[in-house]
Amino acid sequence: MADNGISRRRLIGTAGATGLALGAAGGAVGYAAAPSDAAADSAGSKAQLASLGADQVMFHGKHQPGITTPLQSRGHLIAFDLASGAGRKEAAALLRRWSATAERLMAGESADGGDTAVARDAGPSSLSVTFGFGASFFSRTGLEKQRPSALDPLPDFSSDHLDKARSNGDLWVQIGANDPLVAFHALRAIQKEAAGTARVRWQMNGFNRSPGATARPMTTRNLMGQVDGTNNPKPSEKDFDKRIFVPSDGDPSWMAGGSYVVVRRIRMLLDDWEELGTKAQEAVIGRHKSDGSPLTGGTETTEPKLDETGPDGKVVIAANAHARITRPDQNGGAAMLRRPFSYHDGFDGKGEPDAGLLFVCWQADPMRGFVPVQRKLDRGDALSEFIRHEASGLFAVPGGAGKGEYVGQRLLEG
Numbered sequence: 001m002a003d004n005g006i007s008r009r010r011l012i013g014t015a016g017a018t019g020l021a022l023g024a025a026g027g028a029v030g031y032a033a034a035p036s037d038a039a040a041d042s043a044g045s046k047a048q049l050a051s052l053g054a055d056q057v058m059f060h061g062k063h064q065p066g067i068t069t070p071l072q073s074r075g076h077l078i079a080f081d082l083a084s085g086a087g088r089k090e091a092a093a094l095l096r097r098w099s100a101t102a103e104r105l106m107a108g109e110s111a112d113g114g115d116t117a118v119a120r121d122a123g124p125s126s127l128s129v130t131f132g133f134g135a136s137f138f139s140r141t142g143l144e145k146q147r148p149s150a151l152d153p154l155p156d157f158s159s160d161h162l163d164k165a166r167s168n169g170d171l172w173v174q175i176g177a178n179d180p181l182v183a184f185h186a187l188r189a190i191q192k193e194a195a196g197t198a199r200v201r202w203q204m205n206g207f208n209r210s211p212g213a214t215a216r217p218m219t220t221r222n223l224m225g226q227v228d229g230t231n232n233p234k235p236s237e238k239d240f241d242k243r244i245f246v247p248s249d250g251d252p253s254w255m256a257g258g259s260y261v262v263v264r265r266i267r268m269l270l271d272d273w274e275e276l277g278t279k280a281q282e283a284v285i286g287r288h289k290s291d292g293s294p295l296t297g298g299t300e301t302t303e304p305k306l307d308e309t310g311p312d313g314k315v316v317i318a319a320n321a322h323a324r325i326t327r328p329d330q331n332g333g334a335a336m337l338r339r340p341f342s343y344h345d346g347f348d349g350k351g352e353p354d355a356g357l358l359f360v361c362w363q364a365d366p367m368r369g370f371v372p373v374q375r376k377l378d379r380g381d382a383l384s385e386f387i388r389h390e391a392s393g394l395f396a397v398p399g400g401a402g403k404g405e406y407v408g409q410r411l412l413e414g
C-alpha cells in the first residue's frame with residue numbers, strides 16, 4: 001500500500017482499462033505507463049494493466065477516507081435531511097447501507113442490487129466517500145446528549161451572504177474520485193440508498209486539476225489562478241494529528257479519530273478580480289501568482305519575511321494580505337487542513353460566472369481552526385472584496401470504520 005491509504009489494484013485488462021486517463025508524456029509521475037493496445041490485445045483478457053483508474057483508497061482505517069487523501073479531480077458534496085418519521089434506527093440502517101456501498105465502490109466493485117453500470121470498465125479511480133453528521137441530526141434522532149459542543153452553530157460573520165437552503169443539513173457526504181463517471185456513480189448510489197430515510201437538502205459539484213496534467217506533481221491552482229494549498233499542515237508534521245483529528249481519548253468518545261469539517265461555498269467575483277493587474281492580485285494574497293512564492297522572495301516553500309520593508313518603508317507583504325493574516329502564528333496557533341474543490345455553475349443573468357471555491361477545511365476543533373481565522377478575515381482581508389460566502393455547513397465526521405463496522409456505529413449503537 002502506498003501513502004495515504006492508497007494502493008494500486010492490478011486491473012484485469014479490458015478495452016475500458018486501456019482507455020483510462022493517464023498523465024501527459026513526462027507527467028505521469030506516480031502513474032504507470034499504459035501498455036500499447038497491441039500489447040494489451042496480445043495478452044488477451046488476462047492482461048494486467050496499471051493506470052490512474054487502478055488507484056484505490058482504503059475504506060477502513062483509523063480515520064475516514066477523503067481527509068488526508070490527495071485531492072481528486074472530481075468532487076460531489078451532498079447534504080441530506082432525515083425524512084419525517086425516520087429516527088435513530090432508520091439512520092443506523094442507512095449508515096450501514098452507505099458504508100457497505102462505499103466499501104464496495106471504493107474497491108472498484110459494483111453496488112449491491114441494480115448497479116447502474118455507470119462506472120463499469122473503470123477501476124476505483126481513487127474514489128473516497130466520507131460521511132458526517134450535522135447539529136440537527138442529534139435532535140432528530142434523540143441523541144442530544146451525544147452532540148459534540150464543537151457542533152455549536154458557527155458565529156455570523158459580517159461578510160456572510162448565506163443561503164439557508166444550501167447550508168447545513170442532518171447528514172453530509174463528500175465524494176471524490178479521479179474519474180467523473182466513477183464519482184457520479186457513487187453519488188447516485190448514495191442518493192438512491194437514502195430513499196425513504198433521507199432526502200437531498202443540497203448538492204454541490206466541484207473539480208480540481210487532473211492528476212498527470214502537469215509535468216510534475218504540483219500544488220493545485222484555484223479559479224483566481226493562484227497556487228492554493230502551499231502552507232497546508234502536512235501529515236509528516238509533529239502536531240498534524242493533534243490539529244486535525246479528535247484524539248483517541250477525546251470527547252465525545254464516539255468522535256475518537258474523527259474530525260470536524262467546515263464547508264463554505266465561496267463565490268469568486270471573477271470579473272472584478274480579473275480587472276486587477278497581476279501585481280495588485282499578488283498584493284492581495286502576499287504571494288507571487290506565477291509560482292506561489294512569497295513576495296519577499298524564494299520559492300513556493302520559502303518562509304515569508306513578514307517584517308521585510310520595501311524602498312517606500314512599507315512592509316512588502318501587506319498587513320491585510322490573505323496569506324499573512326491566515327497564518328497560525330497570527331491566530332493563536334489556529335490551523336486547519338484545506339481540501340477544497342473549485343466549482344463552476346454557469347453564468348448568471350448578468351453574464352457573470354457563478355464560480356469559486358467549495359472551501360472544505362478539516363480540524364480537531366472548529367474553535368481552534370476555522371472560526372478564529374474567519375473572524376480575522378472578516379475584519380480585514382484584502383481578498384474579501386473579491387469573494388462572497390454563499391453557503392455554510394459544519395459537520396462532525398466520525399473516525400474510520402473498523403472491519404465489519406459501519407461509519408457512525410459507535411454513535412448510533414453506543
Ligand SMILES: C=CC1=C(C)c2cc3[nH]c(cc4nc(cc5[nH]c(cc1n2)c(C)c5CCC(=O)O)C(CCC(=O)O)=C4C)c(C)c3C=C
Nearest residue numbers: 226227228229230231232266323326327328357373374387
Ligand atoms: C477561514 C479560512 C480561510 C478561508 C475562508 C479562505 C479562503 C480563500 N483562500 C484563498 C486563497 C489562498 N489562501 C491561502 C492561504 C491560506 N488560507 C487560509 C484560510 C482560509 N482561506 C489559510 C489557513 C492559509 C494558509 C496560511 C499559512 O499558514 O500560511 C493562499 C496562499 C497559499 C497557501 O498557503 O495555500 C491562497 C492563494 C481563496 C481564493 C479563498 C476563497 C475563495
Ligand SMILES: [Fe+2]
Nearest residue numbers: 322323326338
Ligand atoms: Fe485562503
